Amino acid sequence: MxxxxxxxxxxxxxxxxxxxxxxxxxxxxxxxxxxxxxxxxxxxxxxxxxxxxxxxxxxxxxxxxxxxxxxxxxxxxxxxxxxxxxxxxxxxxxxxxxxxxxxxxxxxxxxxxxxxxxxxxxxIEVLPCLFYVIDQSRRLLLWNHQLEDALERPCEDMPNDDVLSFFNERDRPRIVQSIMEAFEHGASSHEAEMIGKEGKRTALLFHCARTSLGGLPCVFGTGLDISQRKKAEHGLRLRERAIYSSVNAIIITCCVGTENHIEYVNPAFEHITGYTLSEVRGRDPRFLQADGVDVNERQRIREALARRQGVRAVLRNVRKNGEVFWNEMRIDPVANGDGEVTHFVGVLNDITTAKHYERRLRHLAHHDALTGLANRTLLQEKLHLAISEAQRDGGIGALAFLDLDNFKHINDSFGHDAGDAVLREIARRLRDCMRETDTVARVGGDEFVLVIKDQQHVAEIGALLDRIGRSIVMPVPFGRQEIVPGTSIGVALFPRDGDSVDRVMRAADAAMYHAKSLGKNNCQFYSAQLSQVVHQRLLLEASLGRAIRGHELLLYYQPKVDLRSGRMIGAEALVRWNHPEQGLLAPANFIPVAEQTGLIVPLGDWVLCEACAALQQLRGSGPSDFVISVNLAARQLRQREFVAHLAEILKVHEVAPEQIELEVTESQLMDNPAEAMEALTDLKAMGVRLSIDDFGTGYSSLSYLQKFPVDVIKIDRSFLVKSDDDHAVIMRAIIALGHSLKLKVIAEGVETQDQLAFLRDHDCDQIQGNYFSPAVSSVALQDMIARDTRLPS
Structure with missing residues (x-):
């Protein structure tokens, strides 16, 4: 049927x-x-x-x-x-x-x-895979449309080619072996990539079985597309390799109830902790934890794991050798297809070095690198606490500013290594004098600050500062030499002199400034009167800066006269300040402030430009050898680009270098002779004239004096004011010394006929002073030159 x-x-x-x-x-x-x-x-x-x-x-x-x-x-x-x-x-x-x-x-x-x-x-047509039947000559007898699609071939082309031509040449021996195995043993399986006519590549899993068609032995089989699986496998291999090669330690744990047992650790974990995979497999990672630390962090991790959630933490663990190390940890859950968390992956980053560096940075952020003392940031924190405690407890505290006297001279004379050695030794002495509860800070190159807490009487503070002063002036050994430092100390009491950090620091700074103005190497306490003085000084500083920018300065000129001919041969430029409230101010009222604040540099530039402009105006009405001398500040002389800057000013005003004479004080030259020699040599090479001002008041070395490339020495006015025999001897010696060095000698401050006669008798070259003319305006000077005003013979 x-x-x-x-x-x-x-x-x-x-x-x-x-x-x-x-x-x-x-x-x-x-x-x-x-x-x-x-x-x-x-x-x-x-x-x-x-x-x-x-x-x-x-x-x-x-x-x-x-x-x-x-x-x-x-x-x-x-x-x-x-x-x-x-x-x-x-x-x-x-x-x-x-x-x-x-x-x-x-x-x-x-x-x-x-x-x-x-x-x-x-x-066959609806199968979700390729289907094929091949004979012993490896020709296709039967196939479905999926095979046609994979090979990108029409139906009529399919029986014509050996199936090996569908594959990469390197895979063909393995495919032949698989086909032979199916013919001989009844079945076989293999994986291979099939290549289409247009280049399409398909990864397939082939299953072959032996059969016969009409008595003809053949093999039929299926090919399941595994391209996505291959891609996933490749991705898994990449991720596995990344985990294996990672510089961070990676731990994979399996959830067993409330426990998490280690299944895998990568080589980085073994390197960081010292434990191998065989030593930790099956153990809970908690065995690594350091006892007694990071309790809150570990509790937070346990709670997150119990909730099957990810967590990040920074904590300390222990290596196999017992060494404690810091690690930054990230733990994430891994769920299966049903959403159930079965594993956790932990990534550990050893941050021990970073933690030590962070601790070092925190220390550096609050301490001075050279001395190890507190810096300004930490000082302000400590001072704020000390002021609050004094206000609360009714005690007395003090803030002392210490500024080393002549520290620049120490650096210039002995070198910066010596300066650093002095700073470190002063820091040690200050620590030794102070209590642990007090604060010693360094806030500048040679500035130290003391916060003295919980004192009952001002006398106690005075006694302490007296001991500190005596300690600081003790010689500091450096090599075979001894360096003797000094210090000016300004003291403010709190809360009496201020109830905030800013007010107390301003008061102590004002007291220190006052100490320096009294001759240095002394200690001064802040007072209300002192505050007024400092306030006036600050106003003067602010006004001077405005005056330079706002054309409030004037330049006057005091003529210089040749004693032999009586003719005017030059003038000294003298600055005046036409203050809007105080009237015309002499240089002595503002030049010291300018030097201390650095305003002397823009002020000096202004004087040079004005002097050159005056020479430009005199061109044609005066002698071609008329010279204007300008006082040069030490800060100007130390500027690296001063020579080039001066050359630019001369060029702009079309003034010949020999018409400008720069006056430098004797003390400036001897403060750092080598540096001065280099600067003067460059200026002399440019062609300007050079003069030593206030000669006789310093401590010149004759060996240096004869090397300095100067043209003129100017006798200080103090020798003319006193007419005793000692000063007369000095005057004669200076004139003779100048002539022996082939230098011109000029005397300033000549006020009387007797002074003039003395200078003529002893062959002085030039004079300037009120006897001939006080300082005059540029217009008056031009008029004197035009009238050929001369010194009576």
């Missing part, structure tokens, strides 16, 4: 049961058109027998046989059996299922009969 073929209906549905594809058997069995099936749900066509009790999702019908009724287009209800299988898909692609529907006959046929009745052609 022949059994009628059973139409095999195959649906492809998504995870919710919506139909996304079907074969012709579906249309034939149910009588539905494609339009009827498209967009419908499997439940629209199939009534499952078990749906009345508890409908099962399509996922739960995998690998079980279900029964139901197929609803046909003509109203018939056909009993059917259904088999559900998940289709092979790659990561990230939507899940789909194949549903095979087979009608149930009243008498259930045998399995063999059912197989006999399966419409093979339809089944």
């Amino acid at each position: 022949n059994v009628s073929p059973l139409p095999l209906a195959v649906f492809v549905v998504d995870a919710d049961g919506a139909i996304i594809n079907w074969n012709k058997g579906c249309e034939k069995l149910a009588g539905h058109t494609p339009a009827d099936i498209r967009g419908s749900h499997l439940d629209d066509l199939i009534a499952f027998d078990d749906a009345a009790n508890a409908p099962l999702p399509i996922e739960e019908r995998i690998d079980i046989e279900s029964t139901g009724t197929l609803r046909c287009m003509d109203g018939r209800q056909v009993p059917v059996r259904l088999t559900v299988a998940r289709q092979a898909v790659g990561p990230g692609q939507p899940v789909s299922h194949t549903v095979i529907v087979i009608p149930r006959s009243p008498t259930v046929p045998s399995r063999y009969a059912l197989v006999q009745d399966v419409p093979v052609a339809e089944l």
Whole structure:
């Protein structure tokens, strides 16, 4: 008896049961058109027998046989059996299922009969994989359209080529071996990448089995697309290699109840901790923790793990050798497909070096690198606390500013190494004199500050500062030499002199400035009167800066006269300040402030420009050898670009260098002779004239004096004011010394006929002073030159 073929209906549905594809058997069995099936749900066509009790999702019908009724287009209800299988898909692609529907006959046929009745052609075409049959010559006998798509070949080309041509040459020996194994042993499997005619590459898993067609031995098989799996495997290998090669320690633990047991650690973990994987596998990572520290951090980690959440922390662990190290840790959970956390991955970064560096930076942020004392930041914090405690407890505190006297001279004379040695020794002595509760700070190059807390009487503070002063002036050994430092100390009491950090510091600074103005190497306490003096000085500083910018300065000129001819041969430029409130101020009232604040540099530039402008105006009305002399400050002389700057000023005003004479004091030259020699040599090479001012008041070395490239020495006015024999001797000696060195000698401050006669008798070259003319304006000077005003003979 022949059994009628059973139409095999195959649906492809998504995870919710919506139909996304079907074969012709579906249309034939149910009588539905494609339009009827498209967009419908499997439940629209199939009534499952078990749906009345508890409908099962399509996922739960995998690998079980279900029964139901197929609803046909003509109203018939056909009993059917259904088999559900998940289709092979790659990561990230939507899940789909194949549903095979087979009608149930009243008498259930045998399995063999059912197989006999399966419409093979339809089944081959709907397979979710390649299908092929090849003979012993490796030619295709049968295949489905999926193979055509993978090879990018039309049907007529398929039987013509050896199947080995579909693969990369390096894979062909392995494919031949797999085919031979199927022919000889009945079955084989292998993986290979198939290459299409247009270059398309498809990674496939092949399963081969031996059979025969019409007595012809052949092999049939399937090829499942595993491209996505291969890609996922490659990604996993990359991530595994990254974990293995990471410089950070990585721990993977498995959740076992409330415990987390180590399954894997990478080589970086072994290097950082000293433990190997075999030594830690199965242990809880908590065995690494350092006892008694980071309690809160560890509790936070335990709570996060209990909640199956990620966490970050910084804590200390212990290496195998017992060494404690800092590590920054990040722990993240890993869940399975059902969302259940099964593992944790921990990443440990050894930050011990960074922690030590951070601690060092914190120290440097609050301490002076050279002496180790507190710096300005920490000083202000300590002073704020000390002021608050004094206000609360009713005690007395003091802030003392100490400025080393002549520290620049120490650096210039002995070198900066010696200066650093002095600073370190002073810092040590200050620490030794102070209590642990007090603060010693260094806030500048040679400035130290003391915060003295909790004193009962001002006398106690005075006694302490007296001991400190005596300690500082003790000689400091340096090599075979001894350096004797000195200090000026200014003291402010709190809360008497101020109730805030800023006020107390301003008061102490004012007291120190006053101490320096009294001759240095002494200690002064702040007072209200002192505050007024300092306030006036600050006003003067601010006003002077404005005066330089606002054209409040004037330049006067005191003529210089040649004693032999009586003719005017030059003039000294003398600055005046036309103060809007105080009237005309002499240099003595503001030049010291300018030197202390650095304003002497822009002030000096202004004087040079004005003097050159005056020479430019005199051109044509006066002698071509008329010279204007300008006083040069030490700070100007030390400027690296001063020579070039002066050359630019002369060029702008079209003034010859020999018409400018720069006056430098004797003390400036001897403060640092080598530096002065270099600066003067550069100026002399430019062509300007050079003069030593206030000669006789300093301590010139004759060996240096004869080397300095100067043209003139100017006798200080103090020798003319006193007419005793001693000063007369000095005057004669200076004139003789100047002439022996082939220098011109000029006397300043000549006020009387007797002084003039003395200078003429002893062959002095030039004079300046009120006897001939006081300082005059540029207009008056031009008039005197035009009238050829001369000194009476």
